[in-house]
Amino acid sequence: MSGRNRLFDEEKALAQAAEVFWIKGYEAASTEDLLTAMDLNKGSLYNAFGNKRELFIKVFDWFAQRFIRNMKEVFAKHSNTVDAIREIFLHVAYPDKPIDHTKGCFYVNILGETTGMDPDLEKVAREKLLDMEKLFHKELTKAQKAGQLTSTIQPSLLAKHLLNLWNGINISRRLYNEKELEKLVELNLQLCFDR
Structure with missing residues (x-):
């Protein structure tokens, strides 16, 4: 039956x-x-x-699959990895829905809530954030091989920095308006990629 x-x-x-x-x-x-x-x-x-x-x-799994798929689509449509990264971060500054500006990052919110309180859910949140770092690392490694990166910083460290920036920008968007966030994104990308 x-x-x-x-x-x-x-x-x-x-x-x-x-x-x-x-x-x-x-x-x-x-x-x-x-x-x-x-x-x-x-x-x-x-x-x-x-x-x-x-x-x-x-x-969380459904959200993470969609999120990583969307990031991959952004990387696929840009010939330059740094341009794709810029678009990904500017989307944080200028979200599709105004309410998203005050919600922060789904991953970061849950990781902050579960750390020290629920090890299993903390692990789920941590792994999803690390999946983002892995994608950054993969794309940065390809960009380095293609000669797009002038930075001497290794892709593995740059990927960690971008994840750290992601976490920070998602918290800062509760403090600053879109234009101020855009300036922070551009400053950080300039420092990362010497552009």
Whole structure:
């Protein structure tokens, strides 16, 4: 006997749950918050996603896959790696939705919340941030081989610096307006890449 068809859009439900976790954090997001945002009843939530913790891990994985895919698309459309990195960081300064300006980074928020409190969720958040570092490292290594980088800093250290900058810019966007963030991004990229 086959399982019952789900009468909801799983992708949409995960996106709505991500918004709740992003704004409220893991601990503060209640099951009621999630049910309301996802427009599901408790039975549908538990049948499709399990408990809150299992849902969170699925949301985090869904978010991370989309995020890395979007970054790869930006790198693919630019012939110059530094231009792609600039676009990625300027998107933090000028997000698609104004509310994103005050939300910070999903990864950084969750890592900050779970550090020392929940080692398993902390590990999930840390690994997703390190996936971003790995992508930066891969693209910077290709750029170095192609002669695009004039910096003498090794790609592995530059990748760590970019991840550090990512974390900082996402916190700073709660303090500064778009133009000020753009200046910070440009300054940091100039220092990184001697441009």
